[in-house]
Amino acid sequence: MSGFAELHPPFTPQAAVVEANRCLYCYDAPCTGACPTHIDVPRFIKQIAGANLNGAAQTILASNVLGLSCSRVCPVDVLCEGACVMHNLNKKPIEIGRLQRRAMDHFYESGGRLPQGAPSGKKVACIGAGPASLACAAELRRNGCAVTIFDKKPLAGGLNTYGVAQYKFTPEDSRKEVELLRAAGVEFRNGAEIGGNVNLNDRDFDAVFIGVGLGPTQPLGVPGENMPGVHNAIDFIAAYKTATPLPMGSRVVVIGGGNTAIDAAVAARRLGAADVTMIYRRTEADMSAFAFEYQHARHEGVQFRFQARPSAITGNGKVEAVECGADLRLPCDTVIVSIGQSKAVEAIAAANGIALEKGRVVAKPETGQTSNPKYFAGGDCVNGGREVVDAVAEGKRAAKGILAWLT
Template sequence: MGAIGKPVFIPVESLRRNFAEVKAGMRPKEAIEESNRCLYCYDAPCIKACPTGINIPSFIKKIASGNMKGSARVIMDANPVGATCARVCPTEELCEGACVMNESSKPIMIGSLQRYATDWAMKNNQQLFAAGQSNGKSVAIIGGGPAGLSAARELARFGFAVTIFEAKEQAGGLDTYGIVSFRLPQSIALWEVDQVKKLGVDIRTNTAIGSGIATDSLLAQYDAVLLAIGMSKVPYLNIEGEQLTGVYDAIDFVEATKTELTNDFAGKRVAVIGAGNTAVDAATCSVRLGAAKVKMVYRRTREEMTAYDFEFEFAKQDGVEFEWLSAPSRIIGDADGNVEALECVRMQLEEDEQGGRKRVTPVEGSSFLLDVDVVIKAIGQTRHLPLIEQLGLHHKRGMVMVNTGTYQTSNPKIYAAGDVIFGEGQGDAMVVAAAQQGKLAAYSIYKTLVAGRENDG
C-alpha cells in the first residue's frame, strides 16, 4: 500500500475488480431449493411488509415451477424498479423480517429470489409489459429516478403520452448514479429505464426544467405534471477549511465512481463525516479506491446512526473505523491548500426536556485532531428550492407538501413523489418507497384525468 498518506498507484483493472458486484446471484439449483421452502401463505405477511405490495408467494411459486418470465412479471408489475430493489432494499427489515419462517428456522431469501427472477429477465432480453391504448392525455414528469420511472411506466400502461425530463445524461436517478457499483451495477438501473422507454415514454436527458425549459410552458403543454426531482447536494458544514483541496461532496464522489475510477484516493487517509447510507457508500468506495485508512466521524452514537444495519456491517467488514460522539470543527490545510488534518470536538448526549430525540452538546476542552488527507461530507442533502419556488408550490424548507391520498401539491395540476416529499413523517427515504409513491401518483392522475371523466360521461 505504501506509507500512509502517500499516493500509490493501483492498476485500473484492479480498481474495476474492487467495484464489481460483491454478492453473487443464486444458482438455479439453489433458487429452486429455496423457493420450495416457501409456505406460499394465503394471507402472507411478507406482502404487507413490502411497500410496493409485491405478491411474493406468487413470484416464488413461479420460480419453483420454472415460469421465470411469469415470476419477473409479478415482481415488476408491483415494483417497476424491482431489479434494483432486489439488491438495495432492507429486506431483513421488510419482507424477510415479516416471513413466518422466522418463527421456526430462517426467513425465505426473498431478496435473492427476486434478484434471480429479474436477472433472468435481463439476461433473456424480456420486455415484460406493453403500453395501453392512447387516452389522449399527456403527462410531464420532472426527474427520471425511481419515483419518476415508476409513474411513467404506470401512466404509459394507462395510455398516457408521457415525457420524462431528466437533467443528467442518463435516467435512473439515485439508482443509476447514487448507489455504489459493487452493490448495484449501473446496468441494472439502465435496464429498468429501458423497460420504461420501450413503452413509448419519451425520456429527454440533459434537459433541466426551470433553466432549459420554462415551467410555465410545461404547465401549458401537458395535462398534468409530476415532480420527482429527489434531493440535491450535500449541505455545507460551515466550518473553516471547507474550500481546501481534498474536501468532497459524498453525492458527487459516489457518482464519479460510477463512470470513472482513479488513483486519487490510493494510499490516502479518509474521514467521512456522517453515518447514513450515503456515508457508508462513501467510506466503502474509499476503501475500494485504495485508501490506506477510512474513518467515519459521527456526532451521535452507533444506536442513532441512520444507515441500515446491513450497511453498517458491510462497512465494518471493509475495515472502516468509527469515531462516535465526534463533530468536525475545522479542516486544516497545508501550505499548498491540501487537507492535512480534521479537528473535531467530543460530543455528549442529553435528554430532551420535551421527550424527543436526545440533544447533542460539545464537551468543553475536548478538541482533538485526526490526520487525514481527504474529507468527505455526507450529512444529508439540500433541496431543489429554486425549481420548487418557480412552480409556486407550498413547501416546508424545500419539502413539497402533498395530499397524502392523491399526491397533489398546492397546485392541483402538479403532483409530487419520491424524496422531494420526504421529511417530517411524510414518506420514506427508500428506493422502494419512491417507487410506490410514483405508482400511486400515476393512479391518482389516471383517476382525475381519465376514470373520473368516464364516470361523469
C-alpha cells in the same frame, strides 16, 4: 469496475428452486405487507418453484416496475425478509430479494417488454428520471398516456445510476430499467434542467409529476471545508460510478452517520484507501445507517469514531487533518462530507404555486396531488429521503392519482 464484487451474488437456477421450495406460501403474507409496493411475494416464489420464471417476473412487475433494482438495493432485512414468518420458527428467512433477482434477471435476459395501453390522447411530463418518475411513467404508459421525462443529468435513472453503491447495482444495470421504459414509448430528455436551461410550459401537458429527489450534500459550516481534498459524498460516489474517481489519498476521513456516509467509506476502501475513518457527532446507537450496513462497513475495514464533531479542516493548500475540538486531531489527505442532502425543489415549487413544508413537497397521501391540482409529486422530494422502493410506490401512486384526475 474491479474491486466492487457483488455483495450478494445471484442464485444458480438450482439453488433458486431449492430456496423457493422452502417458502410456506403464507396466506395474507407479512412479506407482501412489509413491501412498500406490495409485491405478491408468495405467488412469485411459487412460480419460481414451478419453473415459471416469466410468470414470476410478470407478478413482480405488476406491482413494481423497478423489480430488478429493488431486488438488489432494497434493505430487505427491515422490509420483506424482516417480516418473514421463518423468524418465528427460528429459521433463516426466505431470501426474497435474491429470488426476485432470479426472476428479473431472466426477464431481462429473455428481452422482456412492458405492456402499453391504447393511446388515451393524454400527455404527462415527469421532472427527474429517478425511480419515482420511472415508476410513475410506467403506470401512465400502461394506461395509454404519452410521457416525457426531463432530467438535468446526462444519464437517466437518478440515484439508481449515480448513487447506490456499485457492489449492489451498477449504472449498466440501471440502464436496463431505463431502456425498458424507452422501449415502452417513454420519451427521455436528458441534460434538461427544469427551471435551469429548460422552462417547462405546463400548457403542453395535461399533468406534471415532480420527482426531483433531494439536492446536494449540506455544507459542514467549518473552516477549511472548501480546501482541495474535501469532497461531498454524493459527488464522490457519482464520480466513481459513472466517470473517473475523484482524486483520493490513502488516509480518508468520512464525516457523517447515515447510509450515504457508509457507502462513501466502503467505496473509499474498495478504491484503495488504506485507512478510512468515519466520524459521527453522536453515539453508535444514534446512527441513522442500517445496522447491517454498519456491520458491513466494519467488515470492510472502516474504522469509527463516535461523539466527535469536526471544528475545522486544516492543511497548507491541501487537506492535512480534521480537527474535532482541542482533543482530537485526525491526520488525513482526503475528507468526504456526508451530513445529509439539502432539499432542492424550491424553484419549481415557487414558479408553480406548490406548497412546501420544511423543504418537502406537500402531497396528498392517497394520490400524490400537490396544492396545484395539475402537479403531482413523489419520492425523496416528498418523503425527505427514503429508499428506492418507497420512491417506486409513490411514483405509481401518483400515476394512479393523475389517471383518476384526468378522467
